[in-house]
Amino acid sequence: QANDTLAKIKSSGAVTLGVRESSGLGYTLGSGKYVGFHTEMGERILADIQKQLGLAKMEIKYQPVTSQNRIPLVVNGTVDIECGSTTNNTARQKDVAFAYTTYVEEVRIAVNAKSGITGIKDLNGKTIVTTTGTTSVQTLRKNKRAEGLTFKEIMGKDHADSFLMLETGRADAFIMDGSILAANISKSKNPQDYKVVGEVLSVEPIACMLRKDDPAFKKAVDDSIVRQIKDGSLAKLYDRWFMQPIPPNNVKVGLPLSEATKEAWANPNDKPMESYEVK
Amino acid sequence: MIELKNVSKWYGSFQVLSDCSTSIKKGEVVVVCGPSGSGKSTLIKTINALEPIQKGEIWVDGTAVHDPKTNLPKLRSRVGMVFQHFELFPHLSVTENLTIAQIKVLGRSPDDAKVRGLKMLDRVGLMAHKDKFPGQLSGGQQQRVAIARALSMDPIVMLFDEPTSALDPEMVGEVLDVMMGLAHEGMTMMCVTHEMGFAKKVSDRVIFMDVGGKILEDCSKDDFFGHPEARQPRTKDFLNKILQH
Amino acid sequence: MIELKNVSKWYGSFQVLSDCSTSIKKGEVVVVCGPSGSGKSTLIKTINALEPIQKGEIWVDGTAVHDPKTNLPKLRSRVGMVFQHFELFPHLSVTENLTIAQIKVLGRSPDDAKVRGLKMLDRVGLMAHKDKFPGQLSGGQQQRVAIARALSMDPIVMLFDEPTSALDPEMVGEVLDVMMGLAHEGMTMMCVTHEMGFAKKVSDRVIFMDVGGKILEDCSKDDFFGHPEARQPRTKDFLNKILQH
Amino acid sequence: MSWDWQVFCQDTITQEVGASCFGKGGDITYLDWMLSAWGWTVSVSLLSLVVALVVGSLIGTLRTLEGSPWIVRLGNAWVEFFRNIPLLVHIFLWYHVIPSIFPAMKSLPGFVLVVFALGFFTSARIAEQLRSGILALPRGQRYAGMAMGFTTFQYYRYVLLPMAFRIIIPPLTSETMNIFKNSSVAFAVSVAELTMFAMQAQEETSRGIEVYLAVTGLYVVSAFAINRIMAFIEQRARVPGMIAAGGGGH
Amino acid sequence: MNLNIDWSFFTWELFSNFVLKGLYFSVILTAIATLGGILLGTLLALMRLSGRRWLMAPATVYVNGMRSIPLVMVILWFFLLVPLIIGRPIGAEISAIITFVAFEAAYFSEIMRAGIQSIPRGQVFAGQAVGMTYGQNMRLVILPQAFRNMLPVLLTQTIILFQDTSLVYAIGAYDMLKGFEIAGKNYGRPIEAYMAAAVVYFVICYALSWSVKRLHQKIAIIR
Ligand SMILES: Nc1ncnc2c1ncn2[C@@H]1O[C@H](COP(=O)(O)OP(=O)(O)OP(=O)(O)O)[C@@H](O)[C@H]1O
Ligand SMILES: Nc1ncnc2c1ncn2[C@@H]1O[C@H](COP(=O)(O)OP(=O)(O)OP(=O)(O)O)[C@@H](O)[C@H]1O
Ligand SMILES: [Mg+2]
Numbered sequence A: 001q002a003n004d005t006l007a008k009i010k011s012s013g014a015v016t017l018g019v020r021e022s023s024g025l026g027y028t029l030g031s032g033k034y035v036g037f038h039t040e041m042g043e044r045i046l047a048d049i050q051k052q053l054g055l056a057k058m059e060i061k062y063q064p065v066t067s068q069n070r071i072p073l074v075v076n077g078t079v080d081i082e083c084g085s086t087t088n089n090t091a092r093q094k095d096v097a098f099a100y101t102t103y104v105e106e107v108r109i110a111v112n113a114k115s116g117i118t119g120i121k122d123l124n125g126k127t128i129v130t131t132t133g134t135t136s137v138q139t140l141r142k143n144k145r146a147e148g149l150t151f152k153e154i155m156g157k158d159h160a161d162s163f164l165m166l167e168t169g170r171a172d173a174f175i176m177d178g179s180i181l182a183a184n185i186s187k188s189k190n191p192q193d194y195k196v197v198g199e200v201l202s203v204e205p206i207a208c209m210l211r212k213d214d215p216a217f218k219k220a221v222d223d224s225i226v227r228q229i230k231d232g233s234l235a236k237l238y239d240r241w242f243m244q245p246i247p248p249n250n251v252k253v254g255l256p257l258s259e260a261t262k263e264a265w266a267n268p269n270d271k272p273m274e275s276y277e278v279k
Numbered sequence B, C: 001m002i003e004l005k006n007v008s009k010w011y012g013s014f015q016v017l018s019d020c021s022t023s024i025k026k027g028e029v030v031v032v033c034g035p036s037g038s039g040k041s042t043l044i045k046t047i048n049a050l051e052p053i054q055k056g057e058i059w060v061d062g063t064a065v066h067d068p069k070t071n072l073p074k075l076r077s078r079v080g081m082v083f084q085h086f087e088l089f090p091h092l093s094v095t096e097n098l099t100i101a102q103i104k105v106l107g108r109s110p111d112d113a114k115v116r117g118l119k120m121l122d123r124v125g126l127m128a129h130k131d132k133f134p135g136q137l138s139g140g141q142q143q144r145v146a147i148a149r150a151l152s153m154d155p156i157v158m159l160f161d162e163p164t165s166a167l168d169p170e171m172v173g174e175v176l177d178v179m180m181g182l183a184h185e186g187m188t189m190m191c192v193t194h195e196m197g198f199a200k201k202v203s204d205r206v207i208f209m210d211v212g213g214k215i216l217e218d219c220s221k222d223d224f225f226g227h228p229e230a231r232q233p234r235t236k237d238f239l240n241k242i243l244q245h
Numbered sequence D: 001m002s003w004d005w006q007v008f009c010q011d012t013i014t015q016e017v018g019a020s021c022f023g024k025g026g027d028i029t030y031l032d033w034m035l036s037a038w039g040w041t042v043s044v045s046l047l048s049l050v051v052a053l054v055v056g057s058l059i060g061t062l063r064t065l066e067g068s069p070w071i072v073r074l075g076n077a078w079v080e081f082f083r084n085i086p087l088l089v090h091i092f093l094w095y096h097v098i099p100s101i102f103p104a105m106k107s108l109p110g111f112v113l114v115v116f117a118l119g120f121f122t123s124a125r126i127a128e129q130l131r132s133g134i135l136a137l138p139r140g141q142r143y144a145g146m147a148m149g150f151t152t153f154q155y156y157r158y159v160l161l162p163m164a165f166r167i168i169i170p171p172l173t174s175e176t177m178n179i180f181k182n183s184s185v186a187f188a189v190s191v192a193e194l195t196m197f198a199m200q201a202q203e204e205t206s207r208g209i210e211v212y213l214a215v216t217g218l219y220v221v222s223a224f225a226i227n228r229i230m231a232f233i234e235q236r237a238r239v240p241g242m243i244a245a246g247g248g249g250h
Numbered sequence E: 001m002n003l004n005i006d007w008s009f010f011t012w013e014l015f016s017n018f019v020l021k022g023l024y025f026s027v028i029l030t031a032i033a034t035l036g037g038i039l040l041g042t043l044l045a046l047m048r049l050s051g052r053r054w055l056m057a058p059a060t061v062y063v064n065g066m067r068s069i070p071l072v073m074v075i076l077w078f079f080l081l082v083p084l085i086i087g088r089p090i091g092a093e094i095s096a097i098i099t100f101v102a103f104e105a106a107y108f109s110e111i112m113r114a115g116i117q118s119i120p121r122g123q124v125f126a127g128q129a130v131g132m133t134y135g136q137n138m139r140l141v142i143l144p145q146a147f148r149n150m151l152p153v154l155l156t157q158t159i160i161l162f163q164d165t166s167l168v169y170a171i172g173a174y175d176m177l178k179g180f181e182i183a184g185k186n187y188g189r190p191i192e193a194y195m196a197a198a199v200v201y202f203v204i205c206y207a208l209s210w211s212v213k214r215l216h217q218k219i220a221i222i223r
């Protein structure tokens, strides 16, 4: 069968891991080195698979992906497993499969510490930035309608761009995934000037992405995830990437494990975003 | 009418005109000839300041051309010039070619300009072509339009730079005929040409230039053609070559 | 040597050559003249098939030029051609201009080609310029190199298309001298030119063409110049115009 | 992968396919959004084109002025500056760096900024083309204009520029088509044009192939329309009796 | 001024980690796409000038089609669709190289066509008249002159091409601009990174155009 990734890995002795170059869960240190919470977790999953297949040697090829090309790359076989920051939702499930949720992202608001904004209701009449090509825009739009707010919406080319707009005062608030907000604030010149405030606007399960209709491979991946949760290594990994100083700048992100993520680990599942409720 | 006093010009360190002096009276027809690169075109272009000079003085009808304060566009509008390659404005019709400078430079009304322009066009025998574009005319016709264009500005002097050398042999005659007509009417003219027939028939004086921008001969037509023994060797050599075939 | 039988050619619906027939024997020198646009250049270009024809037959030294199966490059390599604008290859030195076709077309060795090419260059008196580029030569020199280039291919016939009309008057003589030398050595030549002096001195026959691509006259030089009364009115008119000035 | 063209009829908030593919009463579908994005693309491109033509013509003309070496040098500097730095970098510098030096620039909307940045960027290329167009004219044309008594401004206006523009219409056509394609950088300063729509909609709907196909189609349509308009202008500007411009030869 | 530029993060190590690889790829891509594009483009130009309908039509459609689509879309489509067609993935680098050659060929073809057309017809006749075949005439007479005449325009296109290599971001390949961008993001110094990128681009492109100008003076045809 065409969709037998395990057989493909076994015969070729190589596997392609899709990674992100600059996101909260995975980034690059340059010269082909990719690191981060999800990147390293993906490597561990692949190590388990190597063991399961009994391969003495298995080469991991890293393929950096972007939000535009990640799904086609998985579908057309360029990438075998993508562990970046891809949200599991029903629309995507038509094209690809997802492993168990390993991180639950909370969309939140970052503001200038002195701005006095404490939640979404303070945003009336303000300028808000999000990043092009992310689901936060949709979240924003929904909230706008639900709460009858009027605000000006601008979009950054990428997260760094969006954060720069907050830094330079072009925007009053940056609405984005919590991990990204935390990472950008920690890297900024004066981290104490910014803070993440207010309610969680939406939650999104983030999971590794696989080709559809390949139950054996999905099981192998899920098994590895369950193992990593059970023996506590995933929690340690989380601690290392979010609570300890990390390269390249050796600063702490400082984003404690959220309740939602804890719950996902307690009951491993691959439910899409639509079945999550904002609390 | 035209007065050149010790005119010199350099391109960088290369001297194109060396100490040229001559003077042309009202109604005189002067032919300039000489080998290629001897500075004939340059000399004639200095007279309406298309080429600036570095030394000497040029006076046209009492105006100091060499003076930086002179209003050059105004001077040039009074000096008619005809080029080897006609240089009509290809994107304008014949009538527009004849009127545009009258309107924009002399400030004539479009109607006046048209009347004057078409009169000159008629004079060169091309009334039938008034609505064509330059690209639709033969070389001889284009050159006649160029003459009409210059004439319609009512110039006090006409300068010609090899007006027939880009023409088919059959068409040379048409243009020379127009020029002879002008000469007989008393127009002051200075003309670079190798048409010795024209020089013999209508010129009053001949200037011969040699490489390096020197004026070797400046004498009456009769002296030039009639007394070869009194000429410089270089001049004789040149005349031999171009009259031989 | 050259035989044209009822040659006709059209550009779209415009006829450039109408039913032209003539024949040129070995060693003959034929001058072609006529007004601009009469198809002189076209006629001469059909002989080495630079312009294809739609009707009629052309034979060169027994080869059927009009036949689609003829190996044209081979034929052309045996017919020397000299153009009005010289058409030297501007990116190649004089020596390279002379040798490239010998090497690439005739398959001669570079050394042989160079010996032959320089011999021809010497013949036109330009040995001193062998390493220059065309842009560094005067027009007359360029045209002589062009003649040497054609000669170095050992042609059986030479075609000239107004070889002197783009030249400065002083340089015309240089080129005509070379051509006369060739004629006296017995080269078969066909030459479009308005140099009536040349025609009178060296041609055997004169062909006169009129607009529409018709051959109006095809007679001996003596008949052409000596018996104007026997000529067509159009021919007389043309000769008057170009001999007048 | 299967096709799902229904995505364009989805509402942008509820993600439900409505009865009509156009939203009603303030709701918008992806189709509505895409069309409005196309409108932004067209607006950015056309306005930038105006800026590029005006500035490019000016700079290109200045660079051919004889006897004013400093003006020529200034023109050259402009061309080198805008030609040798990628457009995206220009936009970034203008949007983020310049405003922190001149705070007044901060109130400039992204739209205006991108029109000028794209316009200036393209002006460098148009200036280069116009300059070669002017230099391609026989020197005699300049002399002829001067000899008629035209001032410098007049002989450029009536003699040189009309022919120079005719000569450069073909490369100018490519440049106008390019401006449409380059307008996609506008998304970097938050203008909701086609590329931003594509990036956003494919993320929200997960139907990347369909979205990109539609957007590619709109770009092609826009570029082709410009191509036809320029061909029409070229046709209208053709001078009777001249072989296609630029064939001058010697 | 709240910019407080901080160059301290910009070390040689960072430069070699992030930018060098991208620079290398940009240069390689530019070189291959220029050479390949000129070769293929010349072929297309010759097809368009051949006077034979069955050669002209496909070349014209290809050139105009390619020039109407934004390059980034061409890159994306090629990368996404080819694996579906040939049934096996291709690397982003290979894909980028093929796409760039194919795309730039359309532009280079227009430049070469203009260059060939700018050669006086007499030169074509002259080559034929000394007995050269079509191929010899093109190779020895026409193309060398067209290429020399068009050198400045080819250069401009190459500079554009060098800048356009940044579009390979769409398929996850990695060029110089991307290198600066990622370094800027991961160190939280985007402004400095972009300013450095502007300087490096300017220096490279300016050096390129300067050296081609010199080259052009050297090999320009003396007229
Ligand atoms: N812009 C220029 N820069 C440098 N040298 C020039 C320039 N224009 C002309 N020259 C040189 O000046 C000399 C005189 O040129 P000019 O055109 O006046 O000669 P000419 O007598 O008119 O020749 P021709 O009969 O060929 O028209 C020539 O040697 C020419 O090469
Ligand atoms: N490619 C072409 N397409 C259409 N018409 C052409 C073409 N080439 C030449 N003609 C026309 O054919 C006619 C003959 O041209 P040809 O060049 O043979 O004339 P010619 O006698 O050599 O004139 P000249 O003395 O001006 O060189 C002219 O009317 C010309 O306009
Ligand atoms: Mg001259």
Ligand SMILES: [Mg+2]
Residues within 6 Å of the ligand: C040, C041, C042, C161, C162
């Ligand atoms: Mg001819």
